[in-house]
Each structure stands twice: as structure tokens, then as C-alpha cells.
Amino acid sequence: MSALARFWDSDFGWNFRHSPVAIVSFAVTLLLILAAVFAPFLAIMNPFDPANLNLINGFTAPGTPNAFTGETFPMGTDDQGRDVYSTI
Structure with missing residues (x-):
């Protein structure tokens, strides 16, 4: 058994x-x-990596593609362009 x-x-x-x-x-x-x-x-990106900071992506609305890089963030970005989904 x-x-x-x-x-x-x-x-x-x-x-x-x-x-x-x-x-x-x-x-x-x-x-x-x-x-x-x-x-x-x-996670889409590492939010604690300083190389991932991109101020152009700051306060991107959820699901909006970036005009310059084409990245889409499912939950948007914070003030320094870090993905909120990856931070959570």
C-alpha cells in the first residue's frame, strides 16, 4: 500500500x-x-531594475500601446514608466 x-x-x-x-x-x-x-x-518587466525606467511611458493608461516603443502595459504605468502589473 x-x-x-x-x-x-x-x-x-x-x-x-x-x-x-x-x-x-x-x-x-x-x-x-x-x-x-x-x-x-x-511579470512583463523587472520594476526594480533602473534600466527599465522610461519617463516617456509615465502614467500610460491601461492597455494603451506606446507610440514610440509599441509596448502595451495591461494595468498601465506609474510616474517613472514602470509596469504596475509587474510591480504588484
């Missing part, structure tokens, strides 16, 4: 399967862990 099967048949496993709060909590925790692991791939 594998460890997963023993866990599934244990009292703790039964209580976990029949508790909606535990299942939702586990799903949210798993989602946060995956978001943390894949954060470098989800």
Missing part, C-alpha cells in the same frame, strides 16, 4: 476530503505557491 493510499484511507484524509474549508484552503495555498514559483515568467 503506497503512502498516498494510506493517507487517503486515514482519519486525517477522510476529514480533509469531507471539509470544504480544508479543500478551498489547500487550493488557495497551492495557487499562491504556483504564483510565487512562476512569478518571473508572469
